[in-house]
Amino acid sequence: MTTVNKEITNVKNESGPTDEQLIARFQQGDAYAYDLLVKRYRDPLMNYIFRFLGDRIDAEDILQETFLRLYKNKHYYKEIAKFSTWIYTIAGNLAKTELRKRKRRNIFSIHNFMSTEKDYELPDKGITPDKYANSAITDTEIQKAIAKLSPKFKQVILLRDVQGFSYEEISQIVNIPLGTVKSRVNRARLKLQYDLKKILKDVK
Structure with missing residues (x-):
């Protein structure tokens, strides 16, 4: 039996703080809150970046840069957005920049498979x-x-x-x-x- 594990985002222990509470504490100067966020998001972010890029070394570099951006730009986070979407946006943008730098020529394209993007959702009756x-x-x-x-x-x-x-x-x-x-x-x-x-x- 094999499974594709879903990562848990915005993890909150029953007695622990939410992501939003932690980033608020970090914005107020609590370095320990930053450490908790890094610990909480290190594995799921690494999983996401590695699968996106397909290279572990590059993924580790992007992961470190993501947390560095979090540290330097903590005050850019606003409570109107979930922390998880904010940090994944940072990681995703860095990963896409890395892909552009590589200028890969062997990226698989499905333009011939379906030629247009339409603004509707298909029923999920197939195989995911x-x-x-x-x-x-x-x-x-x-x-x-x-x-x-x-x-x-x-x-x-x-x-x-x-x-x-x-x-x-x-x-x-x-x-x-x-x-x-x-x-x-x-x-x-x-x-x-x-x-x-x-x-x-x-x-x-």
């Missing part, structure tokens, strides 16, 4: 990565299929199906309209369904 948890497909194969997606589709599918963000939160993180988020998630799922079904057929 989690739905393969009890199948013959391995977690490694699922991750390889995700890695083949082009960056803009990979980012939203990781945020939605792996990190567990809502469509509204993803819209804030990626800074695109809600309808476009839903469209990209649907297109990414369709591409994953297509690729994973081929793998499933081969292993039967």
